């Protein structure tokens with residue numbers, strides 16, 4: 001009986017009606033470090049109690065007295081003054097004369113108690129445990145009816161009944177005779193075959209055990225034996241036919257002879273699957289990355305914050321890395337290879353980072369946390385090793401071999417912060433700086449980055465207000481001329497931000513921020529609306545052949561509402577859509593070609609024309625170019641800049657113009673600043689010119705003044721230059 005109760009890992013406490021502890025089982029003593037003599041018949045149960053959860057002691061007892069059963073989560077103090085938490089199921093045991101004593105069957109839940117996250121798994125565990133406790137309690141009641149000689153027999157019966165009722169399989173291994181014995185329950189647990197003999201069962205047990213767990217159990221047995229322990233606990237998984245797992249808790253009891261040799265191993269196997277699966281799932285979801293098995297971000301976050309709570313002055317390093325051009329790997333070799341690279345990276349990083357926390361955040365982002373990095377020199381050595389380890393080529397069966405490079409940002413505590421969030425932020429900034437500088441390097445976070453970041457955040461905030469229509473955004477228009485006739489052909493809309501705090505902020509500063517924060521969507525919508533309103537006014541005043549070109553950011557292009565709001569604006573302003581043009585950069589287009597193409601055709605169907613902006617700076621294929629519904633190509637300013645000095649740029653410009661004519665596009669030369677540049681592009685047959693030489697961007701309200709009484713006079717100088725005969 002003792003053995004049976006001892007192996008269940010369950011504490012049993014007998015309490016008299018006046019609350020005195022009258023008996024406890026072995027596991028309870030072991031766990032709390034009390035000796036039997038310390039507490040039995042000496043101590044009131046309530047004096048051990050530190051707290052009740054959910055229910056107070058009086059209610060607990062009243063219920064126990066009146067209903068015969070009661071339950072609560074109770075904290076008690078151990079001999080060495082630690083607090084442990086138990087889920088207690090209590091039952092009163094009576095005979096015909098009334099209540100004799102109470103039995104408290106308790107399960108240790110300390111492990112879960114502090115973790116709110118596990119509260120649902122505690123409940124589940126509690127349900128299983130409740131069934132267990134009930135059967136023990138019922139037995140105890142029956143047991144108390146017998147006495148004397150009957151007792152021994154009953155004890156055996158009870159033993160058997162108890163074990164059978166608790167879903168616990170028993171095994172016994174006679175080491176000297178090398179003989180196994182398995183109880184019926186154990187047989188049921190391990191195999192369906194009712195006729196299997198002990199040897200069969202042993203083999204089934206070994207073959208069904210999950211390999212790694214098998215070695216783990218062996219190791220635990222070995223450890224217990226070599227340390228002469230009299231018991232040990234180890235859990236393992238049985239692999240079911242459908243590849244699912246049955247989780248088993250194995251509690252073993254060892255017997256040695258006088259010489260100290262092991263002679264017997266007896267044990268219990270308890271099916272703890274339902275609790276385990278649940279816990280495992282929660283734990284996995286909560287703390288692991290599915291693909292690589294690395295810890296996930298949540299785990300690292302909790303770990304790091306915990307570390308600083310305990311040791312605010314630790315000199316830790318936070319390393320954040322991101323593979324360069326990972327999208328290219330996925331696109332070129334497929335996601336399967338991409339995943340393989342990430343898994344292999346995880347293995348490599350782990351192999352050189354034994355005592356560090358390595359965690360995958362998302363996609364190709366991996367973070368490494370070094371709790372104490374020691375010397376800066378050591379840290380740098382590690383980072384260089386990391387960088388070379390990662391750059392070794394990755395191969396797969398299909399002969400793909402590819403070397404990845406990573407950009408690495410590092411932050412250190414306490415200098416850069418003392419919690420997860422700050423360290424991550426700083427390392428992330430440093431990493432992004434590496435990306436901008438040309439990748440495949442590492443950088444430590446520094447103060448300058450901090451200041452830049454602060455500035456960036458401030459701009460973000462102010463820009464948000466500016467987009468919120470407080471009149472700070474201004475529409476400017478830069479004229480475009482027909483190179484052959486010298487006539488004004490249209491304007492490009494360029495946004496200006498006049499910030500009361502910062503003065504005129506150039507688009508090269510605020511557009512990238514607007515894109516990063518998606519503020520470009522409302523901003524772009526505003527520009528389009530303003531431009532269309534202006535266009536409507538132009539058309540109303542008779543300027544029916546003037547085009548307005550509006551820049552469309554890649555973020556606007558991928559936005560699902562684009563088509564919808566363009567339609568709304570067209571409806572509201574009632575313009576002749578033939579005079580509206582949208583400028584899209586080639587890189588933006590290539591990102592998600594099929595989808596973008598569909599949208600471009602929808603826009604085209606509304607009568608809008610399109611220009612390919614910054615042509616020559618991205619990489620578009622000729623096949624794609626052929627299928628684009630574009631009407632013009634804008635040659636990037638960088639080529640125009642050098643046409644007077646570089647023969648190569650001259651030839652490229654010439655060939656771009658030729659190519660665009662083959663494809664039936666008009667060419668627009670952008671950023672023309674000098675007479676020489678203008679004459680060159682004109683001689684090459686370019687169609688339209690836009691640049692400071694022919695006209696600076698002007699404020700919206702000045703457009704009509706410029707066009708004014710004397711048509712196009714504002715642009716006369718440029719117009720005159722344009723009419724120079726072609727040399």
Ligand code: C2E
Pocket residue numbers: 478493494495506507508511524527551552553583613614670671672673690691692693697
């Ligand atoms: P972009 O679309 O390539 O616009 C042309 C830029 O070149 C404009 O700069 C224009 O002022 C400038 N530019 C024109 N001619 C010359 C010249 O002869 N010399 C020089 N040095 N520059 C010249 P801006 O207005 O600063 O705009 C910069 C970029 O910001 C634009 O480049 C465009 O990508 C973006 N942007 C401006 N406004 C908007 C907008 O409303 N929406 C979107 N999505 N982007 C905009």
Ligand code: CA
Pocket residue numbers: 492551583613
């Ligand atoms: Ca443009």
Ligand code: CA
Pocket residue numbers: 613614634636637670
């Ligand atoms: Ca451009």
